[in-house]
Amino acid sequence: MKLGIVVGTIRQGRQTLKQANWVQKTAQQMEGVEVEIVDLADYPLPFFAEPVSPRYNPERKPEPAAQKWLDKIAEFDAYVFVTPEYNHSIPGVLKNAFDYFDWQMKRKPAAIVSHGTVGGARAAMHLKEIISEARAVPIPEFVALAHMSDVIDDDGNLSAEAAANPYGPQTALGNLLTELQWYSNALLTAK
Numbered sequence: 001m002k003l004g005i006v007v008g009t010i011r012q013g014r015q016t017l018k019q020a021n022w023v024q025k026t027a028q029q030m031e032g033v034e035v036e037i038v039d040l041a042d043y044p045l046p047f048f049a050e051p052v053s054p055r056y057n058p059e060r061k062p063e064p065a066a067q068k069w070l071d072k073i074a075e076f077d078a079y080v081f082v083t084p085e086y087n088h089s090i091p092g093v094l095k096n097a098f099d100y101f102d103w104q105m106k107r108k109p110a111a112i113v114s115h116g117t118v119g120g121a122r123a124a125m126h127l128k129e130i131i132s133e134a135r136a137v138p139i140p141e142f143v144a145l146a147h148m149s150d151v152i153d154d155d156g157n158l159s160a161e162a163a164a165n166p167y168g169p170q171t172a173l174g175n176l177l178t179e180l181q182w183y184s185n186a187l188l189t190a191k
């Protein structure tokens with residue numbers, strides 16, 4: 001499985017990058033997984049303003065910045081979107097990045113790792129709908145994290161206590177990635 005981990009925020013001092021690093025470290029330990037972080041901060045996109053909706057525009061010629069983003073996303077078999085909750089939804093920068101997609105994610109599975117005061121659950125529910133509209137396959141499992149800044153360092157290492165908790169975030173993330181790999185294998189086989 002070629003796995004892309006999308007970092008859903010760009011602001012200075014963001015927490016989301018730490019959590020993406022943790023997802024990457026965990027995925028790297030799985031057999032048959034090739035993993036890459038895709039940081040929206042490396043793909044500065046203007047607000048989407050193309051004259052035609054991308055999925056209904058066979059003549060589409062995206063601007064170079066958009067094409068770079070689309071080409072990167074098209075490379076993967078599966079995705080984890082790491083997102084916080086901003087005003088009860090996903091950050092605008094992440095929604096804008098989705099608005100550029102045409103068929104890059106079609107029939108590929110996508111999972112969500114969310115965080116926020118209540119685990120980012122409201123953002124995660126919105127993101128599931130958005131993933132569906134990208135014609136990707138949002139998997140049922142998701143990981144919602146509250147108060148993670150207390151237990152994770154900048155490199156994405158969990159505290160020993162959090163890592164050892166059988167009902168804690170490490171177990172939940174392991175289950176999520178195992179499910180994602182199952183869906184990825186199933187969908188690749190079907191193709």
Ligand SMILES: Cc1cc2nc3c(=O)[nH]c(=O)nc-3n(C[C@H](O)[C@H](O)[C@H](O)COP(=O)(O)O)c2cc1C
Nearest residue numbers: 009011014015016084085086087088115116117118
């Ligand atoms: C603009 C903004 C809006 C936010 N709105 C919410 C919210 O509605 N619900 C919530 O639980 N947390 C909210 N938060 C808290 C964020 O989820 C939390 O700060 C998280 O770490 C932000 O991710 P980031 O550090 O990668 O930017 C908000 C934070 C920001 C900056």
